[in-house]
Amino acid sequence: MDISWDDLRTVLALVRGGTLASAAQDLGVAYTTVARRIARVEAAMGVTLFERLADGYKPTETAKLVAEHAAQMEQSQDALLRGVSGRDKRLTGTLTITAPQLLIGPALGPVIDAFCKTYPEVRLDVRATNTPLDLARREADLAIRISREPGDSLMGLRLVEQQMAAFAAPDVADCIAQDHQSPIDWLNYAAFEDVPKGVDPSWPNHRVRIRFDDMVAILGAAQAGLGVARVPFFLGRTTVGLVQVPVLPPQPYMDIWIVAHRDVWPSAKVTAFREILTTHMRANRALYVA
Amino acid sequence: MDISWDDLRTVLALVRGGTLASAAQDLGVAYTTVARRIARVEAAMGVTLFERLADGYKPTETAKLVAEHAAQMEQSQDALLRGVSGRDKRLTGTLTITAPQLLIGPALGPVIDAFCKTYPEVRLDVRATNTPLDLARREADLAIRISREPGDSLMGLRLVEQQMAAFAAPDVADCIAQDHQSPIDWLNYAAFEDVPKGVDPSWPNHRVRIRFDDMVAILGAAQAGLGVARVPFFLGRTTVGLVQVPVLPPQPYMDIWIVAHRDVWPSAKVTAFREILTTHMRANRALYVA
DNA sequence: TCAAGCATATGCAATAATGCATGCCATGGA
DNA sequence: TCCATGGCATGCATTATTGCATATGCTTGA
Numbered sequence: 001m002d003i004s005w006d007d008l009r010t011v012l013a014l015v016r017g018g019t020l021a022s023a024a025q026d027l028g029v030a031y032t033t034v035a036r037r038i039a040r041v042e043a044a045m046g047v048t049l050f051e052r053l054a055d056g057y058k059p060t061e062t063a064k065l066v067a068e069h070a071a072q073m074e075q076s077q078d079a080l081l082r083g084v085s086g087r088d089k090r091l092t093g094t095l096t097i098t099a100p101q102l103l104i105g106p107a108l109g110p111v112i113d114a115f116c117k118t119y120p121e122v123r124l125d126v127r128a129t130n131t132p133l134d135l136a137r138r139e140a141d142l143a144i145r146i147s148r149e150p151g152d153s154l155m156g157l158r159l160v161e162q163q164m165a166a167f168a169a170p171d172v173a174d175c176i177a178q179d180h181q182s183p184i185d186w187l188n189y190a191a192f193e194d195v196p197k198g199v200d201p202s203w204p205n206h207r208v209r210i211r212f213d214d215m216v217a218i219l220g221a222a223q224a225g226l227g228v229a230r231v232p233f234f235l236g237r238t239t240v241g242l243v244q245v246p247v248l249p250p251q252p253y254m255d256i257w258i259v260a261h262r263d264v265w266p267s268a269k270v271t272a273f274r275e276i277l278t279t280h281m282r283a284n285r286a287l288y289v290a
Numbered sequence: 291m292d293i294s295w296d297d298l299r300t301v302l303a304l305v306r307g308g309t310l311a312s313a314a315q316d317l318g319v320a321y322t323t324v325a326r327r328i329a330r331v332e333a334a335m336g337v338t339l340f341e342r343l344a345d346g347y348k349p350t351e352t353a354k355l356v357a358e359h360a361a362q363m364e365q366s367q368d369a370l371l372r373g374v375s376g377r378d379k380r381l382t383g384t385l386t387i388t389a390p391q392l393l394i395g396p397a398l399g400p401v402i403d404a405f406c407k408t409y410p411e412v413r414l415d416v417r418a419t420n421t422p423l424d425l426a427r428r429e430a431d432l433a434i435r436i437s438r439e440p441g442d443s444l445m446g447l448r449l450v451e452q453q454m455a456a457f458a459a460p461d462v463a464d465c466i467a468q469d470h471q472s473p474i475d476w477l478n479y480a481a482f483e484d485v486p487k488g489v490d491p492s493w494p495n496h497r498v499r500i501r502f503d504d505m506v507a508i509l510g511a512a513q514a515g516l517g518v519a520r521v522p523f524f525l526g527r528t529t530v531g532l533v534q535v536p537v538l539p540p541q542p543y544m545d546i547w548i549v550a551h552r553d554v555w556p557s558a559k560v561t562a563f564r565e566i567l568t569t570h571m572r573a574n575r576a577l578y579v580a
Numbered sequence: 581t582c583a584a585g586c587a588t589a590t591g592c593a594a595t596a597a598t599g600c601a602t603g604c605c606a607t608g609g610a
Numbered sequence: 611t612c613c614a615t616g617g618c619a620t621g622c623a624t625t626a627t628t629g630c631a632t633a634t635g636c637t638t639g640a
Contacts, residue, residue: 001371002318003367003371004295005295005296005363005367006294006295006296008367008370019616019617019618020617020618021616021618028292029598030600031617031618032598032599032600032618032619032620033597033598033599035619036597036598037597045374047374047378052618052619053617054606054617054618055606055607055616055617056616056617056618061377062374065370065373065374065377066370066374069367069369069370069373070370072363072366072369073363073366073367076359076363076366077298077363079359079362080298080355080356080358080359080360083355083359084335084337084352084355084356087355093336309586309587309588310587310588311586311587311588319628319629320629320630321587321588322588322589322590322629322630323627323628323629325589326627327627342587342588343587343588343636344587344588344635344637345586345587345636345637346586346587347587347588
């Protein structure tokens with residue numbers, strides 16, 4: 001009873017995906033290959049792992065057991081690749097970084113540019129996402145994050161502190177400056193229901209006009225003159241068509257961190273990027289606070 | 291950078307074996323296949339894993355790291371196979387048992403026979419070894435052992451208590467019975483340097499004549515009249531051409547246990563064998579003690 | 581110094597694995 | 611009812627993997 005490890009991995013993918021097609025895409029093979037591998041494992045173990053139903057392959061209890069252990073194997077493989085990557089002393093190959101979408105442009109653009117010029121042999125992959133990637137699973141080597149702490153089993157370095165304030169289109173700003181009684185129309189992000197706390201009491205009329213689930217959309221709306229947005233300084237300052245409005249004194253915001261898995265942290269490429277990044281961020285600290 | 295799990299397993303085998311041929315035998319493939327898989331992994335990871343030397347492949351530090359994690363994966367796979375085997379409710383297929391060489395004949399013969407007759411659908415593999423097999427790595431499903439305790443992470447059941455005594459060829463026994471002054475020539479096992487403790491003081495002349503590293507050889511020597519051997523009762527009694535001699539009163543010896551890995555323990559085949567075995571051993575308890 | 585033994589490379593033919601095209605079946609909505 | 615959709619099975623051509631035979635290089639001992 002000798003079973004290919006790749007076949008076990010295939011069982012894992014099929015248990016996760018539920019259908020041959022989904023597992024196949026996950027593994028980067030044709031779905032017929034998945035079907036044949038499953039058949040092979042079942043023959044080798046002498047056990048039925050899946051019920052073939054009209055809407056997909058339904059795992060038996062045994063298949064779930066197999067998947068559970070295959071997931072452990074996957075974790076070991078992840079750790080392995082992290083370890084190899086972490087002891088990589090070369091400044092060639094690919095470095096994958098991830099950062100919040102909006103940090104890429106004004107804040108990180110110069111850093112990315114400098115890195116590419118300094119290390120032209122390194123191919124840089126940038127993954128701009130709103131939901132953080134899993135560094136343990138090597139979805140990226142390195143992440144720039146806006147948060148209070150690096151996650152568990154991650155190494156982190158705080159780059160700069162941040163504050164946020166209120167920004168709006170110039171004509172909205174004029175309006176507010178001239179008439180303290182004019183209503184302040186807030187453009188709120190995501191789960192924030194209410195008017196920001198700590199607003200300047202000399203403007204008494206606040207209301208939440210629109211809520212957005214996306215920061216790009218908020219900036220666009222603010223540029224279009226739809227209202228006032230509470231955004232981090234670097235965003236408000238670098239977005240054309242926005243000016244700061246005094247209705248909200250600067251407030252503390254989450255810091256910017258560079259984080260990586262502790263296994264990957266010592267890698268040459270990560271270290272190189274880190275150096276350029278920290279130097280640049282500390283030199284431009286003023287961008288992020290009042 | 292997507293690496294086949296089977297290739298990682300190949301790295302592990304090569305780190306363990308040191309040569310292509312050894313790794314190939316371990317994996318059951320041709321050594322050329324091993325060489326090509328290694329080349330493929332190195333290309334995929336962009337790292338040199340082995341130095342090609344005249345006397346084999348010497349692993350780099352990176353290869354050792356890979357092997358370390360691949361060993362973890364192997365452990366997960368072992369656990370997986372144990373789990374699947376443990377929940378196997380069928381009384382077909384193969385059951386692998388292991389026992390000390392000399393226990394197979396007189397003590398377990400009838401049990402094995404009965405099991406085969408009761409469950410003709412089960413193919414029984416018997417591995418008679420002097421060094422215990424690794425049940426965690428599934429070298430056997432079930433072991434009968436002579437020891438004080440089952441190992442860690444193993445389930446065990448004590449079958450019978452044992453005693454040992456002195457046995458010799460009939461003419462040697464006659465000699466001893468007639469002349470208490472005659473020298474008692476002991477045939478010692480392995481590390482035992484001295485005459486057994488607790489010998490009957492009415493025979494004052496003891497000496498160690500020969501030491502053996504093998505129990506079969508001791509029995510043969512005793513049969514041939516070369517001296518007196520201290521052996522468990524079941525062995526002395528069932529070896530033709532040996533009779534008990536009174537120079538050594540019965541002494542306690544290690545018990546006989548049936549052990550299996552806790553994952554495998556509940557399997558139908560293991561349970562079936564256990565039932566037949568315990569019944570038989572308890573019925574024949576008298577064979578093992580004075 | 582030479583030959584034997586062990587180890588790794590390489591070329592080629594056989595085999596196994598894979599992907600693609602096609603067909604089948606169940607489901608759900610027009 | 612019919613058709614579109616999503617999912618699985620099968621046959622076949624293609625590709626990748628493997629094993630075998632052979633060649634080469636290094637070490638060791640007579």
